[in-house]
Amino acid sequence: MSLRGRFITFEGIDGAGKSTQIAATIDWVRKRGLEVVQSREPGGTPLGEKLRELLLHEPMHLETEALLMFAARREHLAKVIEPALKDGCWVVCDRFSDATFAYQSGGRGLSAEKFRALEAWVHPGLQPDLTFLFDLPPEMAAQRLARGREQADRFESEQRDFFERVRSAYLERAEASAGRIAVINSARDIQAICKDVVKQLEDRFA
DSSP states (O other), rough: OOOOEEEEEEEEEETOOOOHHHHHHHHHTTTTOEEEEESSSSSSSHHHHHHHHHHHHHHHOHHHHHHHHHHHHHHHHHIIHHHHHHTTTTEEEOOOOOHHIIIIIIIIIOOOOHHHHHHHHHHHTOOOOOEEEOOOOOOOHHHHHHHOOSSSOTTTTTHHHHHHHHHHHHHHHHHHHHHEEEEEETTSSSHHHHHHHEEEEEHHOO
């Protein structure tokens, strides 16, 4: 392959329902005869998965958290994302730097200046070709999480006001994204959401 692949990411507060739509997107790409790599953040590499366990379960200073997020991301980019895109594969990833902006800056209070410095250092000039932001009220997300998981990690265990800040930061980031981020109302049924996702894919890439 000679053409650079496409990079698609999925974002939203915990419980927003990304998993089903990630599967639908991968199916859409494969039906067009294209190769696709599925991954996630934090994680995506052996080292990244070890850092994920620390990030999800070990208490730590905010700046340590942000640095570990970007350390895992740098490894992910070097070992998975950048090689796949160079080879012409599409990459579909559950979370990327928009999540760090929302959770660490919006939710926890990391300064925007420090976030921008880390983003510019770790992936200068690279942003997803399309990001789906699944938006819904935190109280609805909490109900979904309560039904679906036995034990919450330290992000899922946060209080509602934390998720309100995360949601606001996501929407702020979307407004500043110049159309890169497509906001999807995920308070609806799965079929309606999937229809919107497929329409975005067809409008931009078909």
